[in-house]
Amino acid sequence: xxxxxxxxxxxxPLPVDDLMxxxxxxxxxxxxxxxxxxxxxxxxxxxxxVDGGFVGSARRIASADVGLCAPCxxxxxxxxxPRG
Numbered sequence: 636x637x638x639x640x641x642x643x644x645x646x647x648p649l650p651v652d653d654l655m656x657x658x659x660x661x662x663x664x665x666x667x668x669x670x671x672x673x674x675x676x677x678x679x680x681x682x683x684x685v686d687g688g689f690v691g692s693a694r695r696i697a698s699a700d701v702g703l704c705a706p707c708x709x710x711x712x713x714x715x716x717p718r719g
Contacts, residue, residue, distance in 0.1 A: 643676065654680065655687045662691040672697040 639657060643649060658664050664684065668677030677697050684693060 651683045664693040666695040668697040671700050673700050
């Protein structure tokens, strides 16, 4: 089994041309995104692939959507704002 890993955590803007080239070359894409499913970077990557005409197989793994806005999550103790 072989794979290619593109770590996009520090790239802004997304290198869409590079993503398309690699995706077309291998024909299959697995997007792993630690953020929530809706509105996360993974969703943007998938949209860029579809908009670019990628016709291969694409799957996405992401965290569950949460129904709390950030200030609400902080108020309920679910999350905290970084201090500094």
